[in-house]
Amino acid sequence: MYPRKMPREIPDESFLQPEILCTEGIRQRYIRNWNRKENMAEKKEEKKIEKEEHQDKRIEQTGQVTLDENSKIGNIHLISIIGEIEGHENLSNNSKTTKYEHILPSLAAIEDSKDIQGVLVLLNTMGGDVEAGLAIAEMIASLSKPTVSLVLGGSHSIGVPIAVSTDYSYIVPTGTMVIHPVRMSGMVIGVPQTFDYFKLIQDRITGFVCGHCKIDKNTLEELMTETGILTKDVGTILVGEEAVKRGIIDEVGGIDKAIGKLHSMIQEE
Numbered sequence: 001m002y003p004r005k006m007p008r009e010i011p012d013e014s015f016l017q018p019e020i021l022c023t024e025g026i027r028q029r030y031i032r033n034w035n036r037k038e039n040m041a042e043k044k045e046e047k048k049i050e051k052e053e054h055q056d057k058r059i060e061q062t063g064q065v066t067l068d069e070n071s072k073i074g075n076i077h078l079i080s081i082i083g084e085i086e087g088h089e090n091l092s093n094n095s096k097t098t099k100y101e102h103i104l105p106s107l108a109a110i111e112d113s114k115d116i117q118g119v120l121v122l123l124n125t126m127g128g129d130v131e132a133g134l135a136i137a138e139m140i141a142s143l144s145k146p147t148v149s150l151v152l153g154g155s156h157s158i159g160v161p162i163a164v165s166t167d168y169s170y171i172v173p174t175g176t177m178v179i180h181p182v183r184m185s186g187m188v189i190g191v192p193q194t195f196d197y198f199k200l201i202q203d204r205i206t207g208f209v210c211g212h213c214k215i216d217k218n219t220l221e222e223l224m225t226e227t228g229i230l231t232k233d234v235g236t237i238l239v240g241e242e243a244v245k246r247g248i249i250d251e252v253g254g255i256d257k258a259i260g261k262l263h264s265m266i267q268e269e
Helices: 024-062 100-112 130-141 159-164 192-212 217-224 241-245 255-268
Strands: 064-067 076-086 097-099 118-128 147-155 168-171 176-179 236-239
Touching: 076 100, 076 130, 076 159, 076 255, 097 100, 097 118, 100 130, 118 130, 118 159, 118 255, 130 159, 130 192, 147 159, 147 255, 159 168, 159 176, 159 192, 168 255, 176 217, 192 217, 217 236, 236 241
Parallel strands: 076 097, 076 118, 118 147, 147 168, 147 176
Antiparallel strands: 064 076, 176 236
């Protein structure tokens, strides 16, 4: 009598004896099914390896990856803002930079994608170009999908607007934020119009920051012009909880809280 149910895995050849599988046709069909399953498993493993290689290459080139291996609803796209935010000129090869020509198209693609439901922004940046930083911040703020930021080592200078551009923001306990007035490199013409231009740029930054967090403009400008904290500069350093108390960041937390918050926001959507 034939067994009612074939085993899921083929054991040794002793299973294929005539007293169990009486006909050659049954034996061949069983082997074909087994080989088909083996081929499907191999193809699945090849796709997994190919996907991992693609992710590694993408992280190396752009610092971005899609987090889609979780069991929860919604895929998260991770964007890292690291090093110096590059402007319209390329920085030296020795510098770690964030290129706006990588970030802006990615954000546009995220907004248009049906497969991505949220964005996580990791920040460890010294700041950089004002125009590029504000462009990235405005793009993140205008996304219709839930966004969360996490300040790690630091988010200084023009990194502050990017940190507050998301729907919710976190900072680790040892994370820092340096707030200072606008700076300009290169030739500066000593006329009143130059200082008016400086003020215009600074108003753009303070207006954006105050519009996306709880701090008011007067307090922010006081932090910018503080003279008793930085020995060789003007400005303020905020560490972890202090950034939350000042109303710039929403909460102290790490990657677990950031991803958990983003998943809860996606479910609410």
